[in-house]
Amino acid sequence: xxxxxxxxxxxxxxxxxxxxxxxxxxxxxxxxxxxxxxxxxxxxxxxxxxxxxxxxxxxxxxxxxxxxxxxxxxxxxxxxxxxxxxxxxxxxxxxxxxxxxxxxxxxxx
Numbered sequence: 001x002x003x004x005x006x007x008x009x010x011x012x013x014x015x016x017x018x019x020x021x022x023x024x025x026x027x028x029x030x031x032x033x034x035x036x037x038x039x040x041x042x043x044x045x046x047x048x049x050x051x052x053x054x055x056x057x058x059x060x061x062x063x064x065x066x067x068x069x070x071x072x073x074x075x076x077x078x079x080x081x082x083x084x085x086x087x088x089x090x091x092x093x094x095x096x097x098x099x100x101x102x103x104x105x106x107x108x109x
Contacts, residue, residue: 011069012085012108013037014098015044020056023047026076033059033084038105041068047080053093065096065108 015035023030029051036043046066050059067083074080085096098106 008109009069010067013041013066013068014102014104014106014108015064015066015068015082016104017059017062017064018043020059022051023076023078025078030075031056031059032078035064035066035082035084036104037066037068037082038103040105044068044081045079046082046084047075047078048084050084050086050093050095054095062095063098063102063104065098 015037017033018036019034021032023032026047026049028049030047030049031051031054033046033048034043035046065085067085068081070083072079072081086093087096088094
């Protein structure tokens, strides 16, 4: 079990994908996403293993849900500065998205 305090220590925000590039050095199909997380946080690079699930065109300007206070992690030579949240398993994946148009940087709680 996770305590409520542990849960609330995770900073989850709405972001908008502003650019998408293939992460060519990765072994798995991954994208390098540049995500606008609002004026407080700015734009961050997030590496996401969704290249075989979404086209670049489907992702540009898409509002998504991200964790923004994880320690940065280097994935195949590129630093990822957050995590995109998705549901599903390897064969079927869906990004979590707000059901209303929320401003970039809006906190999820």
